[in-house]
Amino acid sequence: MPDNVIAVLGVGPGLGRSIAHRFGAEGYTVALVSRSADRHAGYLAELAAAGVTARAYPADLTDPVATEQVIARIRADLGGLDVLYFGPAAAGADSIVPLPAADAAAVRKPLDLVLLPAVTAVAAALPTVRAILLAGGLSGLRPMPVLGTLAPASAALRMYALTLHESLKDQGVYVGALTIGGLVAGGDIHRAFAARKPGEGAEAAGADTRDGQADGKDHQSNRKDHQADTKDHRADGKDHQADRNEHQADGKDGQVAGAGNQADAVELPSLDPDAIAATAWQMTIDRTIAESVFEAPLPAALTKPNPDRNTQP
Numbered sequence: 001m002p003d004n005v006i007a008v009l010g011v012g013p014g015l016g017r018s019i020a021h022r023f024g025a026e027g028y029t030v031a032l033v034s035r036s037a038d039r040h041a042g043y044l045a046e047l048a049a050a051g052v053t054a055r056a057y058p059a060d061l062t063d064p065v066a067t068e069q070v071i072a073r074i075r076a077d078l079g080g081l082d083v084l085y086f087g088p089a090a091a092g093a094d095s096i097v098p099l100p101a102a103d104a105a106a107v108r109k110p111l112d113l114v115l116l117p118a119v120t121a122v123a124a125a126l127p128t129v130r131a132i133l134l135a136g137g138l139s140g141l142r143p144m145p146v147l148g149t150l151a152p153a154s155a156a157l158r159m160y161a162l163t164l165h166e167s168l169k170d171q172g173v174y175v176g177a178l179t180i181g182g183l184v185a186g187g188d189i190h191r192a193f194a195a196r197k198p199g200e201g202a203e204a205a206g207a208d209t210r211d212g213q214a215d216g217k218d219h220q221s222n223r224k225d226h227q228a229d230t231k232d233h234r235a236d237g238k239d240h241q242a243d244r245n246e247h248q249a250d251g252k253d254g255q256v257a258g259a260g261n262q263a264d265a266v267e268l269p270s271l272d273p274d275a276i277a278a279t280a281w282q283m284t285i286d287r288t289i290a291e292s293v294f295e296a297p298l299p300a301a302l303t304k305p306n307p308d309r310n311t312q313p
Contacts, residue, residue, distance in 0.1 A: 002146045003053070005078045007031040007071065010088030015207040016136065017043060018277035019085050024052030026281065028083070032056040032073040060114055061088055064120045071124040075089055083284065084125040087135030087178070110153035118157055122164070131174040131284045134161040138181030138295055147186055160289075165290040173196050174287040178280060181295025185270035 006023045008016050011032040020030045024047055032043055032054060040056035047054040055077060059070035075081050097106040118134055125132065139147040140154030147154075161177035168175055271294050283289045 003027060003029045004082045005029045005031065005074070006085060007033060007074050007081055007125070009033045009067075009086045010135075011056075013039070015273040015276055016087055017046075018084070018273035019087070019280060020047060020054065021052070022274070022281050023049060023083065024050060024054065025054050025102070027029040028052075029078050029080060030054040031081075033059050033061070033070055033074075034088075044229060053196035058203070061117045061121065066114075067117065067120045068124045071121065073187050074149065079129050081125055083133070084121060084129050085133045085135070085280070087133075096150050099145070099149045099151070101229040103147050103160040107152055110150050114150070114153035115156045115160065118160065118184075123300050131175065131176075131287070132161075132164070133284070134179060135156045135175050135178040135180060135279050136161070138179055138293070141179055141293065142181075157199065162290050169287075172285065176280070176283040176289060177199075178269065179291060179293045179295075180276070180294060184273045184276070203278065211217050265266060 004027065006020075006028045008030060010016050010018045011020060016032075016034075020032060020043070024030050030047060030052055032040060033056075034040075034057065037056065037058040044054055044056055055074075057070050057073060059066045061067050062251045071081065077259055092255040095106075095109055098129035099107075114136075121133055122134075136157045136158060137147070137150070137154045140143065140156075144151055158177055158179060164175040166175075219269070276294055279292050279294075283292060
């Protein structure tokens, strides 16, 4: 009988890696997937040192054929697939258009980069998978004009996850949405913001999201107990079927890369990827929680559109 297998689609130096370590600590064999293999050796070495069996696969998750092929390879190599985590970077953040200036093509582009890759991955995984975790941004839940055309795609991904939860729960398949309302500490975008020079805008900070995982933390060990950071689930969200974990950590929408030069003077607190991964594990065990939200109040500068932003897609 093969070990339980989790495919982490969109692994980077943060949340994806925390998910890999969290589930690996529970005995799962881990399959890591990102567009580039450049970081894979380091990720695999860390997991091996923690006693986790893992393999890594390069794949462009915006390519439907590549996504289907990599999931088929994971099944063949590891003997099955039990849990799918889908959390690539905020794809499309580099082509945000303010909604009042957006035409149909501008709105469609983030849908092609955010929603449809998740749909492809889920469709390929469903024949055997028992749990699906889909990570998205807070603009899918709360109006955030600064994120323009990215917001409808985030909302579509969130509702896709919540509707799947209701559709599949009686078939023994759990689906949970992780709605991330902040930069996740140590990830590529978080690091880029931290390293930027005075006067550089969010576009400069968010330019390097190549590895398909924008949020995360560069942690070596010291992972939290798997139930230590799960908060009380509240039922006061706007979607009645979505019990939410309202984590009041300092942070902003993980999609703020590309949000505009107005972020220059804004302090950018962060969310803890190990805490999010611990909650994701608990959601998978509990199997009734449709959504967990990780958020903090946003500075006013990040909730208003930037009139100086280039409105071309």
